[in-house]
Amino acid sequence: xxxxxxxxxxxxxxxxxxxxxxxxxxxxxxxxxxxxxxxxxxxxxxxxxxxxxxxxxxxxxxxxxxxxxxxxxxxxxxxxxxxxxxxxxxxxxxxxxxxxxxxxxxxxxxxxxxxxxxxxxxxxxxxxxxxxxxxxxxxxxxxxxxxxxxxxxxxxxxxxxxxxxxxxxxxxxxxxxxxxxxxxxxxxxxxxxxxxxxxxxxxxxxxxxxxxxxxxxxxxxxxxxxxxxxxxxxxxxxxxxxxxxxxxxxxxxxxxxxxxxxxxxxxxxxxxxxxxxxxxxxxxxxxxxxxxxxxxxxxxxxxxxxxxxxxxxxxxxxxxxxxxxxxxxxxxxxxxxxxxxxxxxxxxxxxxxxxxxxxxxxxxxxxxxxxxxxxxxxxxxxxxxxx
Ligand SMILES: Cc1ncc(COP(=O)(O)O)c(C=O)c1O
Numbered sequence: 077x078x079x080x081x082x083x084x085x086x087x088x089x090x091x092x093x094x095x096x097x098x099x100x101x102x103x104x105x106x107x108x109x110x111x112x113x114x115x116x117x118x119x120x121x122x123x124x125x126x127x128x129x130x131x132x133x134x135x136x137x138x139x140x141x142x143x144x145x146x147x148x149x150x151x152x153x154x155x156x157x158x159x160x161x162x163x164x165x166x167x168x169x170x171x172x173x174x175x176x177x178x179x180x181x182x183x184x185x186x187x188x189x190x191x192x193x194x195x196x197x198x199x200x201x202x203x204x205x206x207x208x209x210x211x212x213x214x215x216x217x218x219x220x221x222x223x224x225x226x227x228x229x230x231x232x233x234x235x236x237x238x239x240x241x242x243x244x245x246x247x248x249x250x251x252x253x254x255x256x257x258x259x260x261x262x263x264x265x266x267x268x269x270x271x272x273x274x275x276x277x278x279x280x281x282x283x284x285x286x287x288x289x290x291x292x293x294x295x296x297x298x299x300x301x302x303x304x305x306x307x308x309x310x311x312x313x314x315x316x317x318x319x320x321x322x323x324x325x326x327x328x329x330x331x332x333x334x335x336x337x338x339x340x341x342x343x344x345x346x347x348x349x350x351x352x353x354x355x356x357x358x359x360x361x362x363x364x365x366x367x368x369x370x371x372x373x374x375x376x377x378x379x380x381x382x383x384x385x386x387x388x389x390x391x392x393x394x395x396x397x398x399x400x401x402x403x404x405x406x407x408x409x410x411x412x413x414x415x416x417x418x419x420x421x422x423x424x425x426x427x428x429x430x431x432x433x434x435x436x437x438x439x440x441x442x443x444x445x446x447x448x449x450x451x452x453x454x455x456x457x458x459x460x461x462x463x
Pocket of ligand 1: 158159160161184231256258259278279280281290291292408409410
């Protein structure tokens, strides 16, 4: 069967397996390797061996990269030590001194800090754009714009971008389109079919899925594959065999986990909309969300992360809400099996996001949703007791 004809759920289970090369063992084992020995001088000098040196790939990293390439439908994947590392690699693969990046204003905050505080020192300029700009991005493109970076939905504020409209304008001006697709994963948003050249994933989140691994990747289309692979190699970027193994193990159950995250998130989102303490829920799968029509057009599912704007309350009451929760952990990540909650801090410079009350971010884990609702309900009770 041709892999491209298989459904994504099937590819997630089968792609990248190398059982025949490993005595029939189902999962590619963990290869911990720096040195790889050559049989003889002729082999060393010919350099025609599958593995040369640990940093440049082992069966552990190759299994993961091949599985991801199959799932994304791209040409080539490289694994990185974290999601942020993958974002930096993607930008450096298409930009150099004197170039310009158009970055979505709702991006993950450390992406902004990397552009503003590090890439600026190397002559790469960044301008931020409104996530809802669509084809209007044309007015911001400059002759030296080499990258238009999307993240959809946006971190913390969950706007859905019109990626196909942005991509067609960007490509007409010779700019590459990069997308941080961590929220949807390749299962729910097909980055290449919607015009991206590079699909970036913080695999730390849903692909790892168990809150125990830091890893990222860049998957490139044909025209960008060689440059991304070369930049990855020259920067010495690497992910350990243990981390590749964990990511690959997570990948096998990604479809079933994402389905449950999405069901729990939608149930929580609808329940939160009914609560008197809540001003607004930010989740594109809700029929009245401003991004719903684009989400319905371009996505095949919704995952577990959503935003909530509470009605204005004193800081003391907000603290009582957070501190009384028992099932929702307070921590800066998401995508694992467990539910999480954090206050959201915005860093926008090019567009406005008005919120009268506190903005929070919730990750719906795999627990029973009734228990999650009961936990949030006791949090809301604590707000009442504190005011
Ligand atoms: C949307 C998004 N992209 C990228 C990252 C960075 O991933 P990592 O923590 O693996 O560097 C994160 C981390 O929270 C994220 O939320």
